[in-house]
Amino acid sequence: MNFKRWGIARCAVQLLMIALLASPLAGLAIFTGNLAAAELLGLPLADPLAFLQALLGGRVFVLSYLLSALLVVGFYFLLGGRTFCGWVCPVGLVTELADRLRRKLGTGTQTLPLTLNRWSLALVLLVVMATGVPLFELLSPIGIISRAIVFAALLPLLLVAAILLMELLVARRVWCRSLCPLGGFYSLLAAFSPLRIGFVADRCTHCNDCLKACPVEEVLQPSLELNHPQVVAGDCTRCMACLDACPAKALKISIGYQPVSRDVTDPLKGGR
Ligand code: SF4
Ligand code: SF4
Incomplete structure (x- = not known):
């Protein structure tokens, strides 16, 4: 549990x-x-x-x-x-x-x-x-x-x-x-706040437990679908329910702005 x-x-x-x-x-x-x-x-x-x-x-x-x-x-x-x-x-x-x-x-x-x-x-x-x-x-x-x-x-x-x-x-x-x-x-x-939810793509198993726990799951989707390293949407309530839900520890607290890497590819289209 x-x-x-x-x-x-x-x-x-x-x-x-x-x-x-x-x-x-x-x-x-x-x-x-x-x-x-x-x-x-x-x-x-x-x-x-x-x-x-x-x-x-x-x-x-x-x-x-x-x-x-x-x-x-x-x-x-x-x-x-x-x-x-x-x-x-x-x-x-x-x-x-x-x-x-x-x-x-x-x-x-x-x-x-x-x-x-x-x-x-x-x-x-x-x-x-x-x-x-x-x-x-x-x-x-x-x-x-x-x-x-x-x-x-x-x-x-x-x-x-x-x-x-x-x-x-x-x-x-x-x-x-x-x-x-x-x-x-x-x-x-919140769209400009330094404290964000970070996403470690290599750890994610795409079980979607975080999406089920998130009250505003749209804010998590860019990370899960496009490997964005942070949740940037202002509607994230920093409730941390996704951190509690993730069995792979792929979500974490992230301080500061992390740009989306140019070589990040869309996993739904056959990326890494
Ligand atoms: S902190 Fe809460 S609102 Fe933000 S992505 Fe995680 S579960 Fe969703
Ligand atoms: S709960 Fe963790 S492992 Fe499952 S989809 Fe979300 S980030 Fe990935």
Whole structure:
């Protein structure tokens, strides 16, 4: 049996995030706020998309707000933008559990394109520019779950339940893969991040276990099919499920940019 050490580490971080969000309820002063704006041990942090919406919506510009958003941007740039989705976002944890159930039931087999999340990001920004209303902050399941934990605001959870139902019955991981504007924002950032998943072509036996484990398998395909040495697509959540799944240890953490070698040939067309 393959020991899922990354899966355990990721689950621990996801649960820690929920504990941090709930910590003020226990009278602790480590973390205050929610995932849109918070203070961790006195350090102000801001969701960059929430900041962008406030800026485009014509609200007062505050330098400290910009700096807190830049701090978060810098952190996720280094780790790979959608690391937020794989390790921090409470919606990711909930949709992961729903996905396990969906697999057991054999329902919701459709797949929507990953690129939709860039369009939903554009839509959110256009709406905020046209109306001044920070649409995503009001309707985001991320905010809804954060507020449910922090303020026990339970009624809006019905929207999250509707998303989960759609994932179970219609298309798999539809929110995180294709609809979330914050995922779209971080995927643009992640395309330039130095921390990536590396691929050692000589070790790969093409068993496809990594593809089955990956929540966004399209990002792995260029490596498996064309021997690309790294996963470069911004939608890789750095969840490391592929590292846990690979029996041949052909996937690894890779720091820095590795260009595709010119003599790499397509194995599907009879290369090495
Ligand atoms: S390529 Fe690996 S790390 Fe990236 S999303 Fe897929 S399973 Fe997760
Ligand atoms: S799990 Fe490992 S050996 Fe199997 S296809 Fe993926 S990279 Fe290759």
